Amino acid sequence: MKYVILVLVVLLAIGIFRYFRQGTFLKTLTEEQFRKGYRKAQLIDVREPQEFEKGHILGARNIPVTQMRQRLVEIRPDKPVYLYCQGTTRSARAAQLLHKKGYQDINQLKGGFKKWTGKIKN
Structure with missing residues (x-):
């Protein structure tokens, strides 16, 4: 029983560490902040193609995580990258991959597509 608790504590600690480390390279932007910058950036929808086809932010490219x-x-490493998914889980995973590959300016939409109120393409 002690070992199970120890394993759970270690896994929780790893999760917390990753969450806070992510904040050092991934900026989570409000919809207003996202709108201000995404036209000058690479706007990437990391959801699966069938989700993208049902609706996406105008101007987005679909590159599933x-x-x-x-x-x-x-994806150009010298330009800002704006990511979104349905929530934030997949965009965070995509951001980790990009960070490991040397990308610097990585942003995600707070709340994801489900919270987006702007223009979309169906």
């Missing part, structure tokens, strides 16, 4: 490693050549 599941394909991101293979499609990194499509």
